[in-house]
Amino acid sequence: MEEQTASDEVLLQALPQRPDLLAPLYDRLSGPAFGLALRMLGDRESAEEVVQEAFLALWRHAARFDARRGTVRTWLLSIVHRRAIDRLRGRAPVGELPTELGADPAPESDVGAQALRRLEREQILAALAQLPAEQREAVELAYFAGLTHAQIAAALGVPLGTVKSRLRLALGRLRTLLDAGEGSEG
Amino acid sequence: MNAMPHDPAHLAPAEREALEGTLAAYALDALPPQEQAAVRTHLPHCAFCRHTVARLHAAADLLALAAEPVAPPPALRDRLLAAVAVEAAPRPVPSSRPPLGAEPGAPARLFGWWLATAALLLVALGLGIVAAALQQRTVRLEQELAQQARRIAQYEEAARAVPLAGAAAPQASGLLFVGPSAAPPLLVLRDLPPLPADRAYQVWYIRDSQPISVDVLPPGASGHQVVALPLPPDAAQQVAVSVEPAGGSPAPTGPIVLLGRF
Numbered sequence: 001m002e003e004q005t006a007s008d009e010v011l012l013q014a015l016p017q018r019p020d021l022l023a024p025l026y027d028r029l030s031g032p033a034f035g036l037a038l039r040m041l042g043d044r045e046s047a048e049e050v051v052q053e054a055f056l057a058l059w060r061h062a063a064r065f066d067a068r069r070g071t072v073r074t075w076l077l078s079i080v081h082r083r084a085i086d087r088l089r090g091r092a093p094v095g096e097l098p099t100e101l102g103a104d105p106a107p108e109s110d111v112g113a114q115a116l117r118r119l120e121r122e123q124i125l126a127a128l129a130q131l132p133a134e135q136r137e138a139v140e141l142a143y144f145a146g147l148t149h150a151q152i153a154a155a156l157g158v159p160l161g162t163v164k165s166r167l168r169l170a171l172g173r174l175r176t177l178l179d180a181g182e183g184s185e186g
Numbered sequence: 187m188n189a190m191p192h193d194p195a196h197l198a199p200a201e202r203e204a205l206e207g208t209l210a211a212y213a214l215d216a217l218p219p220q221e222q223a224a225v226r227t228h229l230p231h232c233a234f235c236r237h238t239v240a241r242l243h244a245a246a247d248l249l250a251l252a253a254e255p256v257a258p259p260p261a262l263r264d265r266l267l268a269a270v271a272v273e274a275a276p277r278p279v280p281s282s283r284p285p286l287g288a289e290p291g292a293p294a295r296l297f298g299w300w301l302a303t304a305a306l307l308l309v310a311l312g313l314g315i316v317a318a319a320l321q322q323r324t325v326r327l328e329q330e331l332a333q334q335a336r337r338i339a340q341y342e343e344a345a346r347a348v349p350l351a352g353a354a355a356p357q358a359s360g361l362l363f364v365g366p367s368a369a370p371p372l373l374v375l376r377d378l379p380p381l382p383a384d385r386a387y388q389v390w391y392i393r394d395s396q397p398i399s400v401d402v403l404p405p406g407a408s409g410h411q412v413v414a415l416p417l418p419p420d421a422a423q424q425v426a427v428s429v430e431p432a433g434g435s436p437a438p439t440g441p442i443v444l445l446g447r448f
Contacts, residue, residue, distance in 0.1 A: 019274035026263055031255035034262075039253040042377050043409030048262050055266050059273070070244065077250035085215055088410075090331025116244070124251045142216040143249045145376070149211045150218060155347040155361055164207030171210045175245040 008072035015062040022059055029073055030055075033080045040084040040144050050087065054079040071116050081143070088146035119177060127177055131170055138163055139170035187224045191232040206242075209235060213242035348425060350446035355379050360444050362415075362425050370414040373425075378443070380408040381429060388430040389415060390438060391422035398422065402434035423448055 006014075008028065011021045033054060037047035057079050058072075065075060128136055134156075141147045141155065153163045192205065211217045212225045229236050350360030350373075358379065363372040378387060387403040400417050419425065424447050429440035 019270050022270055023263075023267060026266065030258050030263070032251065032253070034258035035256040036250050036253040038256050041410055044259075048258060051258060052262060052266050052269075056269060059270050070247065074244075074247045074250065078247050081250055082215075087331065090328070116248075119248070119251070121251050121255075124248050127248075128252055139214070139249065142211070142214040143246065144253070147216065148218055149216045152216070154363065155349070157347070161204070161207070164211055165203065167214060167216065168203065168207040168210040171213065171242045171245040174248050175241055177248065178244055 009065075009067050012058070012062050012065055012072050015059060019059070022055065025058070025072070026055060029076055032073065033076055036077055036080050037084050040081070040146065041087060046087060047084075050080055050083045053083055074116060085146045116178060123177060124174075127174055131173055135166045135170040135173070138166035142167060187228040189228065189231045192234045194234050205235070206238060209238050210242050213239055213246045348446045348448055350375075350425060350427065350444040353443060353445050354429075354441035355443040358443055360427065360446065362419075362446060364419060370416060371418060373411075373413045373415055375411040375413070375427070375444070376409075378408045378411060378427075381406070384432050385429050385440070386432045386434065387411075387427050387443070388434045388438070389413065390426045390428065391417070391419050392424040392426060393420075393422040397426070397438050399434060399436065400425075402430070405432040419448060 004024070008025060011025050015021050015025075030051060033051045034047055037050040038044065041047050041050065054076055058076055065072065069075070131139075137156070138152055141152045142149070147155065149160060149163045149167070153160045156163070187208075194202065197205065208217070208221075208225065212222060215222065217225065225235070225239075229239060348362040348364065350362065352358040355378070358375070358377045360373060360375045363374070373389060375387075381387070383405055386405045387407060389400040389403070390397045391400055392398070398417070400415050401413060403411060403413065424445060426438070426442050426446075427444040428438040428442045430438070
């Protein structure tokens with residue numbers, strides 16, 4: 001296998017037979033994973049632990065990856081995110097994978113996997129920059145600081161309904177990145 | 187939320203927006219535990235909510251890409267790959283091996299095999315000791331975190347939250363939750379820069395320009411910290427965090443890194 005050119009998805013699918021392929025996956029994905037963990041947890045030691053747990057989960061559960069649901073990158077980062085939230089909330093991890101805890105998206109659900117492969121960090125940042133400040137603030141407090149909607153409402157001094165509405169609008173706007181990408185697929 | 191599926195055709199726009207707001211919070215894992223569980227048990231019964239959550243989940247996952255990538259220390263790569271190599275190693279089955287000296291050349295091969303097994307056992311033993319230490323540490327951290335979570339839960343419906351902004355440390359931030367009068371105020375600090383070993387962060391209330399020492403963080407405390415403060419702010423106008431000699435000072439001497447106004 002050409003490890004340099006093979007996609008993350010191809011590497012992951014070969015992982016159960018070729019544990020050595022975790023190294024190239026790690027080299028590609030550890031920067032975003034560590035950056036996310038560090039931003040959420042704020043200290044390097046906890047961030048390292050979370051990243052190691054996430055890559056171990058990736059290796060152990062490689063066979064469960066479903067390319068229709070997204071990319072290896074977002075899958076790994078969602079594991080990092082889940083682990084970091086567990087730590088921020090002081091809650092014991094429920095399972096190694098986010099889907100064991102969260103919704104199990106139905107197969108018919110379109111998550112825009114094709115568009116996701118082409119999305120770059122700059123596009124996400126640009127979309128976030130275009131959000132009204134109060135929407136961005138709410139969604140960042142939820143996602144990166146791990147606050148519940150009630151904590152966000154208390155922190156910002158706005159009603160709960162307002163927080164939910166900001167979260168809905170912010171995610172809706174981000175969602176258009178995926179939908180627009182799918183549309184241009186033709 | 188119950189087992190009844192939602193029919194989008196029969197939802198008024200306002201109802202639909204409220205429902206989607208709850209599902210957005212769910213997709214971000216931002217609902218309180220009971221509500222999160224209620225939505226989770228509802229999803230298998232409701233195609234509309236399942237589809238909406240899947241779409242919102244995918245959008246929430248994009249936020250991860252907004253974090254700036256940071257290269258982890260090289261030691262992490264070594265640790266991870268060593269752990270995977272141990273998990274991936276096939277279990278040796280000694281009984282399937284020929285007895286010692288059964289054929290010419292066998293002792294050398296067997297020796298090599300034993301050496302490999304011994305090396306693997308040594309690695310596993312080493313990892314086992316590390317794992318046991320980590321386990322102890324994890325239990326302690328979990329207890330501490332559970333305690334923090336209980337404290338935070340008390341403030342879920344806090345009467346007010348006072349933001350602290352970075353003064354000398356622009357990337358640092360904080361929130362002071364002042365809850366019910368009987369409960370201690372809770373100070374949540376983020377991105378505190380690391381300090382030299384002989385320095386510590388000290389928390390102050392400022393009342394009529396007079397600083398009142400509230401608490402001194404342990405030396406070395408940095409990054410993300412949750413502190414239950416021993417004093418209520420009463421009539422103080424400001425809350426501040428400064429850098430002081432380890433153990434604290436009677437009055438602020440170092441730079442004010444964070445400042446908030448009541």
